[in-house]
Amino acid sequence: MTYARIEENRSHPRLPALLAAYHLANQAEKGVAVGAVADLPAVYRGEAEDPATAFAADTVLLVTAPGDEDPSGCVVLKAAGEGGAPEIKRLWVEPHTRRKGLARALMTEALRRAATSGAPAARLTVWSWRAEPLALYRALGFEAVDSWDERPDLVCLEKPLDVIERLTPDAVRAHAEAGLAALLVDAVDSGASVGFLAPLDAAEGAAWWSGVAEEAAAGVRDVWAARAPDGGLAGVVTLTRTGTANGRHRGEIARLLVHRSARGRGLGRRLLATVEAHAAATGLTLLVLDTQTDSPAERLYRAAGWTAAGTIPDFAADPGGTLRPTTLYYKRLG
Structure with missing residues (x-):
């Protein structure tokens, strides 16, 4: 399966x-056609004739x-002032390539970049008669504001952004019994x-995260969590490092979880x-992971540039106890 390129x-x-x-x-x-x-x-003429100058301080994304x-499409993420919300503008997809998810792909990437910058929210304006863009923005979580x-x-719309933060071992312990266990359940x-069968007891989930906190304290596992606008945890991911002398260049991604209430807005990709x-910045050159074959997670990894190395039949049981195949993935960094 191929994906749009941004x-x-x-x-x-x-x-x-x-x-x-x-x-x-x-x-x-x-109603003022030219x-x-x-x-x-x-x-507007300046933007069309010399976009590099018109958007010199902004992020311009194109989709193929x-x-x-x-x-065949573009969007502009305007630079925000200190502590402000960046504005998304000029979303356009050529008519002959519509209905392929290109506008959503552009918006998802723009929102990811806005969130990565630490912005508290993203905002945009749209004419009230533009029904399809309005439906897309609302599906992505934008709401009308003053x-x-x-x-x-x-119409002025705004979307609060999830904030991703690295959790200290103490923070993992503090969230183990509530937010982190809830994500696992x-x-x-x-x-x-x-790694668990259903139904998963919250206490068992909390115990697993308590063990992760000890691994984080020992420096062998890092944990990042996405904090939703209401302060709760919307997602989490961990990175473990290989302890062997010949594998110190390698890390493994595990437990990439996004709560069902937060899916569909690009949080897993972020x-x-x-x-x-982080892995690249700290000297790792290779990442690996495994995921259930034909699961939704596979689409995410392939879209993010991961390569399937092979499939193992009957590798692990799903939550219902049925053995399922698992696909191994890797990604070179740098």
């Missing part, structure tokens, strides 16, 4: 045409559909093969990217 490049030769198409369509929707880029209002050579732009028919209840970045 790249950051405000100087891409296709970007002016994409932004021109966006602005021309937008003007037509507002025939050419030269007739656009100056600020599977099987295509050139990008307007910061008084133009008629313009939720994963087992939803059918994930994570957790994975966070642990990969």
Whole structure:
């Protein structure tokens, strides 16, 4: 299975045409259609003619559909002031490549980058008559807020962002009986093969995390958790290091868990990217993991550039006790 490719490049030769198409369509929707880029209002004309300059301080993402050579969509993540919320703008996918999830892929990556920057929220505006974009934004968790732009028919939306933090051993202990155990129980209840059979008792889950806290204190396992806007834990991932002298370049990712209430907004991908970045920064050059074959997690790993090394039949029982195959994955870093 192939996936859309997303790249950051405000100087891409296709970007002016994409932004021109966006602005021309937008003007037509507002009832002030123009025939050419030269007739656009100056600020919009500048974006279409020289996006590298217009968005010099911002993040510009482009998406290429599977099987295509050139990008057919774009989005801009505007730089935010200190402590502020960045704004997502100029989301555009060419009509002939719509209905392929490209707009969602662009939004998910923009939100991931906003969250990685430490922003408390992301915001955007959309015309009230644009039903499909509104439906996408609301599906991604955006909600209407008080307007910061008084133009008629313009809806202002904002989405609080999950914050990913590395947990100290004491923090793991503190969250073991509540948030972390709840994530493990939720994963087992939803059918994930994570080393436990259903039903998983919360106390057993808490005991497992207490053991993880000791491993973290010993320096052999690192833990990251995603804190939801309400303060609860929405996801977690761990990284273990090989103790053998000939394997110190290698790490293993385990227990990548996202609560069912937080799925569908790119949190698993952000957790994975966070642990990969830390592994590379601390000298690891190879990561490995295993996951149940044909599980939703496989789509995540493949989309993130992981390579399947092989499948082992009847490797582990699922929560219901049925033996399932497992696929081994690896990713080179650097």
